[in-house]
Amino acid sequence: DAGITQSPRYKITETGRQVTLMCHQTWSHSYMFWYRQDLGHGLRLIYYSAAADITDKGEVPDGYVVSRSKTENFPLTLESATRSQTSVYFCASSESGGARGSPLHFGNGTRLTVT
Amino acid sequence: AQSVTQLDSQVPVFEEAPVELRCNYSSSVSVYLFWYVQYPNQGLQLLLKYLSGSTLVESINGFEAEFNKSQTSFHLRKPSVHISDTAEYFCAVTSPYSGGGADGLTFGKGTHLIIQP
Numbered sequence: 001d002a003g004i005t006q007s008p009r010y011k012i013t014e015t016g017r018q019v020t021l022m023c024h025q026t027w028s029h030s031y032m033f034w035y036r037q038d039l040g041h042g043l044r045l046i047y048y049s050a051a052a053d054i055t056d057k058g059e060v061p062d063g064y065v066v067s068r069s070k071t072e073n074f075p076l077t078l079e080s081a082t083r084s085q086t087s088v089y090f091c092a093s094s095e096s097g098g099a100r101g102s103p104l105h106f107g108n109g110t111r112l113t114v115t
Numbered sequence: 116a117q118s119v120t121q122l123d124s125q126v127p128v129f130e131e132a133p134v135e136l137r138c139n140y141s142s143s144v145s146v147y148l149f150w151y152v153q154y155p156n157q158g159l160q161l162l163l164k165y166l167s168g169s170t171l172v173e174s175i176n177g178f179e180a181e182f183n184k185s186q187t188s189f190h191l192r193k194p195s196v197h198i199s200d201t202a203e204y205f206c207a208v209t210s211p212y213s214g215g216g217a218d219g220l221t222f223g224k225g226t227h228l229i230i231q232p
Contacts, residue, residue: 004158040224041224042205042222042223042224042225043159043205043222043225090158090159092158092159097219100211101147101164101166101209101211103149103161103164104151104159104161104220105161106158106159106160107158108156108157108158109156109157109158
């Protein structure tokens with residue numbers, strides 16, 4: 001099925017552990033994004049990518065690492081998870097980036113709990 | 116820099132009543148405006164967008180929004196809501212002159228629309 005899929009849907013991990021959230025899209029969109037959603041903060045951009053091998057920081061990048069070796073995949077890694085990283089994480093893709101009016105297409109999210 | 120303000124974090128309304136969700140933006144240049152909807156346990160979906168042309172834009176499920184440049188607003192309205200409209204609604208703004216990445220797309224903090232039977 002065409003679309004954008006995130007895995008896992010739910011994840012519980014311990015403080016200090018490394019965890020990777022996966023994101024895969026089938027549209028061959030150039031742009032991909034990672035957001036976190038927290039009560040009172042709305043959506044905050046963590047990282048984004050304009051194309052394979054091109055990534056850039058968003059509003060809240062500290063503690064996160066991304067890579068994009070293939071156009072369709074954009075994994076997000078928490079190198080050493082902290083409780084403040086407990087959140088719902090959304091991956092999104094876009095044909096040409098928000099600035100050109102292309103809408104974002106979101107996955108269903110990963111709910112991450114760090115204990 | 117641009118910003119989006121959604122003044123109401125929650126809007127309760129009775130079924131079949133009209134509703135307006137407010138969105139104001141701040142930008143020194145021309146803008147593109149979006150409304151996204153998030154149903155429980157799902158990601159955001161595009162509801163409607165304004166890029167240019169007619170200032171009144173409509174969605175397929177009865178919502179409409181009007182771009183008002185003088186008031187820097189893009190309020191979302193529906194004349195008669197249904198229980199299925201219960202969701203979180205996000206307003207977002209970007210500019211044709213932004214860098215081309217997501218740093219040009221700014222979201223509001225969302226408004227939770229609660230439909231009461």
